[in-house]
Amino acid sequence: MSRKKSVEEYQKTKSFRFWRWLSGSKDPYVGEVEMKPQKEPVYSEEISQERMQEKLELQEKVYDVEQNPLLRLFRRVYAISAVLFCIILAGVLLYMVAYLPPTGEADKAVNNEVPARYIENGLQETGAVNIVTGMILDYRAFDTFGESNVLFTATTTVLILLHVRKKKVEKKRKEDRENGLEEEDDRMYEPQDDPILQACASILVPIIILFGVYVILNGHLSPGGGFSGGAIVGAGLILYLSAFGFEKTEKMFTEKTYKYVSFGALTTYCLAKSYSFFTGANHLESHIPLGTPGAILSSGLILILNICVGLVVACTMYTFYVMFRKGDF
Amino acid sequence: MDFLKNLPFFSIMISMFSAIITSILPKKAAKWLNTVVIVVIGILSAILLVYLFGTGESYTFMMGHFPAPWGNEIRAGVLEAGMALFFCIIMLLSVIGGSKKLEADVAEEKQGLYFILMDLLLSSLLALIYTNDLFTAYVFVEINTIAACGLIMIRQTGHAIEAAVRYMIMSLLGSGLLLLGLCVLYDLTGHLLMSNIKEQVAVLVANNQYQIPLLCCIVMMSIGLSIKSALFPFHAWLPNAYGYSTVSSSAVLSSLVSKGYIFLLIKIIYRVIGFDVFKNSRIIDILFVFGLMGMIFGSLSAIRQKDVKRMVAFSSVAQIGYIYMGIGMGTNFAIAASVFHILSHAATKSLLFIASEGLCDASGESRRMEDLTGAAYRNKIAGAAFLVGSLSMVGVPLFPGFISKLLFAQSALQIEFTKMLPALIVLGISTILNAVYFMKASIRIYTPVEGEKRFPVVPVKKQGIYGVVLVVFILLNLYLGTFSQPITDWILQGLGMFA
Numbered sequence: 001m002s003r004k005k006s007v008e009e010y011q012k013t014k015s016f017r018f019w020r021w022l023s024g025s026k027d028p029y030v031g032e033v034e035m036k037p038q039k040e041p042v043y044s045e046e047i048s049q050e051r052m053q054e055k056l057e058l059q060e061k062v063y064d065v066e067q068n069p070l071l072r073l074f075r076r077v078y079a080i081s082a083v084l085f086c087i088i089l090a091g092v093l094l095y096m097v098a099y100l101p102p103t104g105e106a107d108k109a110v111n112n113e114v115p116a117r118y119i120e121n122g123l124q125e126t127g128a129v130n131i132v133t134g135m136i137l138d139y140r141a142f143d144t145f146g147e148s149n150v151l152f153t154a155t156t157t158v159l160i161l162l163h164v165r166k167k168k169v170e171k172k173r174k175e176d177r178e179n180g181l182e183e184e185d186d187r188m189y190e191p192q193d194d195p196i197l198q199a200c201a202s203i204l205v206p207i208i209i210l211f212g213v214y215v216i217l218n219g220h221l222s223p224g225g226g227f228s229g230g231a232i233v234g235a236g237l238i239l240y241l242s243a244f245g246f247e248k249t250e251k252m253f254t255e256k257t258y259k260y261v262s263f264g265a266l267t268t269y270c271l272a273k274s275y276s277f278f279t280g281a282n283h284l285e286s287h288i289p290l291g292t293p294g295a296i297l298s299s300g301l302i303l304i305l306n307i308c309v310g311l312v313v314a315c316t317m318y319t320f321y322v323m324f325r326k327g328d329f
Numbered sequence: 330m331d332f333l334k335n336l337p338f339f340s341i342m343i344s345m346f347s348a349i350i351t352s353i354l355p356k357k358a359a360k361w362l363n364t365v366v367i368v369v370i371g372i373l374s375a376i377l378l379v380y381l382f383g384t385g386e387s388y389t390f391m392m393g394h395f396p397a398p399w400g401n402e403i404r405a406g407v408l409e410a411g412m413a414l415f416f417c418i419i420m421l422l423s424v425i426g427g428s429k430k431l432e433a434d435v436a437e438e439k440q441g442l443y444f445i446l447m448d449l450l451l452s453s454l455l456a457l458i459y460t461n462d463l464f465t466a467y468v469f470v471e472i473n474t475i476a477a478c479g480l481i482m483i484r485q486t487g488h489a490i491e492a493a494v495r496y497m498i499m500s501l502l503g504s505g506l507l508l509l510g511l512c513v514l515y516d517l518t519g520h521l522l523m524s525n526i527k528e529q530v531a532v533l534v535a536n537n538q539y540q541i542p543l544l545c546c547i548v549m550m551s552i553g554l555s556i557k558s559a560l561f562p563f564h565a566w567l568p569n570a571y572g573y574s575t576v577s578s579s580a581v582l583s584s585l586v587s588k589g590y591i592f593l594l595i596k597i598i599y600r601v602i603g604f605d606v607f608k609n610s611r612i613i614d615i616l617f618v619f620g621l622m623g624m625i626f627g628s629l630s631a632i633r634q635k636d637v638k639r640m641v642a643f644s645s646v647a648q649i650g651y652i653y654m655g656i657g658m659g660t661n662f663a664i665a666a667s668v669f670h671i672l673s674h675a676a677t678k679s680l681l682f683i684a685s686e687g688l689c690d691a692s693g694e695s696r697r698m699e700d701l702t703g704a705a706y707r708n709k710i711a712g713a714a715f716l717v718g719s720l721s722m723v724g725v726p727l728f729p730g731f732i733s734k735l736l737f738a739q740s741a742l743q744i745e746f747t748k749m750l751p752a753l754i755v756l757g758i759s760t761i762l763n764a765v766y767f768m769k770a771s772i773r774i775y776t777p778v779e780g781e782k783r784f785p786v787v788p789v790k791k792q793g794i795y796g797v798v799l800v801v802f803i804l805l806n807l808y809l810g811t812f813s814q815p816i817t818d819w820i821l822q823g824l825g826m827f828a
Contacts, residue, residue: 270345
């Protein structure tokens with residue numbers, strides 16, 4: 001059984017007051033407790049003029065380097081101590097290097113069972129003739145996955161910083177022109193049609209890109225791999241862009257291309273490696289054939305992973321260049 | 330092998346994969362995916378924690394077909410699983426609490442990118458927590474650094490970009506030192522796996538070989554990580570980075586990113602260098618002194634601030650000082666106190682950032698202290714939350730800040746006199762200084778404005794999810810402050826598994 005209270009009685013209860021305070025209809029302090037709120041000080045004309053004077057003096061005497069000997073001294077001491085600090089740090093590090101174990105000795109700590117297995121069993125276990133590739137894409141594939149995600153993170157950050165929508169820029173340009181102002185944004189103007197560059201590029205670009213593809217695809221057979229090959233392909237794309245301008249590259253490489261290519265490559269990498277990690281950790285058969293060492297289709301997942309890494313690196317390099325040059329694809 | 334042992338691997342891969350998927354999603358879907366992923370990983374970590382409490386021992390997990398010194402390896406114990414769970418909770422609350430502000434602060438087309446960075450940050454934090462390999466740790470430190478820069482500068486104001494550049498320079502210096510230390514350590518021991526390095530270091534110390542490079546690499550790694558987590562003389566990047574970024578970023582940066590590095594340092598102390606070797610190298614004295622200085626100078630700078638967010642940011646410098654003081658005391662119990670302070674500071678500081686955002690919004694987007702007068706009446710939940718945060722920071726009983734101060738004082742009593750006395754004195758001074766600025770701010774927001782009301786009252790019912798987040802934060806703080814015994818037991822058990 002609940003007791004029914006009259007309205008007057010209810011208004012005296014604490015819960016009613018709390019709800020009133022919570023809903024903001026009445027402030028319990030106002031009119032009840034003497035409160036002296038903090039006010040901003042009011043300055044008279046004279047004082048504010050004095051303040052202005054002081055501010056000007058301050059600017060002249062304190063912040064002006066020419067006038068303030070103390071600041072000058074501080075800057076000099078700061079510069080000297082910065083240089084000293086660097087010299088001391090370099091000295092300490094050199095001192096330390098002198099005590100490191102000498103390179104090239106057979107009984108050095110780094111020549112232990114870890115590289116021994118990479119060198120002796122690398123070919124059988126990973127199927128890759130190039131041991132380095134076998135190491136980074138099979139033995140330590142998790143690190144390499146992290147590394148390609150570093151590139152992905154870096155591209156995302158550069159997109160945040162530099163990406164400007166082309167439509168916005170063009171709208172601004174149009175407005176500027178209509179208002180008779182000088183155009184502030186000159187990022188749409190491009191140096192165009194340099195015959196020497198174009199002639200060189202038309203010969204070089206196909207070779208560079210083909211060589212990059214070769215380096216990527218042969219990553220498990222010869223020196224190279226996704227990172228270096230991707231960088232070469234990216235360089236080829238950048239040369240092509242510098243020679244022929246955005247009108248040509250837009251036909252094949254837009255924001256969508258970047259998005260879907262890097263999405264596809266990273267997804268493939270992630271899923272393939274998750275499968276391999278999962279089977280490896282749970283001691284399951286992975287059913288991925290290693291093939292004959294030396295053949296182009298061999299070494300299990302490494303070829304696919306190299307292609308993925310290569311695509312990510314090429315896209316990243318090209319996107320960086322485009323972002324720094326124009327801000328949109 | 331138990332299927333549940335796969336959970337750390339699943340959590341890292343899920344968060345990375347979600348970042349990759351987010352790159353092609355529209356921003357609404359990106360936000361939902363981010364929330365779902367954090368919740369899922371939180372649940373997975375909770376299950377793992379329960380499982381590990383059941384088995385009572387840590388385990389290693391092979392990433393791939395090759396065993397540890399050749400392949401990669403991750404490792405999970407109760408401390409790792411609990412940390413992952415806690416980080417997920419804080420990140421979830423911070424992201425949801427700041428989501429409304431995010432829409433106002435960040436350009437429409439870039440909001441999707443924000444969630445990519447958030448997912449990547451989560452994955453890197455998880456990898457830092459679980460890794461058993463120093464080089465893997467370095468790779469994920471890189472992801473963490475770049476993602477944190479992006480989170481600061483996504484609010485593209487001059488201040489934020491300047492802060493991001495400053496953060497990048499300092500943070501890269503820290504990464505560089507960490508990498509140098511790691512290279513030297515690899516040269517001396519020939520291993521990258523934590524447990525193998527520890528064995529080799531013990532051999533080197535026993536034979537008294539290579540003492541100078543070993544000392545240099547301990548110094549470089551600990552200074553590198555303390556630059557990245559804003560220990561006192563290296564804190565110059567902190568106030569602007571926390572003060573001018575969008576509120577979710579400041580909450581996540583202050584409570585998770587810097588704590589991830591400190592956790593890595595603790596891991597290096599226990600699992601790479603070895604606790605005794607680290608203690609005997611006098612670097613812990615330096616960390617101790619820097620920590621004490623940070624506790625005082627951080628608070629002194631916070632008192633001078635006229636901008637509420639910068640004040641909260643400067644108080645982080647002081648709190649990071651507490652954590653390093655605990656590490657510098659060099660006992661197991663003191664490090665447990667530091668780990669507890671990591672938790673309590675993370676819970677309280679993200680609460681303070683999100684609450685102060687609400688107070689600023691109720692004062693016409695102004696962050697100046699004068700305009701905040703009476704803000705707690707205009708936005709009551711935010712006012713109450715700010716009060717709770719302040720009380721916790723000052724160290725009032727019932728709140729987590731009290732427990733961590735108590736633990737620090739207890740551990741100070743167990744060490745030698747020359748360190749006990751400064752630790753206790755500075756702890757006292759710092760508490761008073763904390764009280765000065767936090768109580769000043771709390772009194773200011775609870776002082777009624779006389780006469781004409783300049784800003785409208787934000788009704789409680791209209792706050793929606795923001796209010797819910799603050800209430801959950803308050804409950805989390807009360808939980809940490811009142812049920813501290815099981816948590817300290819858990820930390821001590823986890824640290825025991827480290828060795």
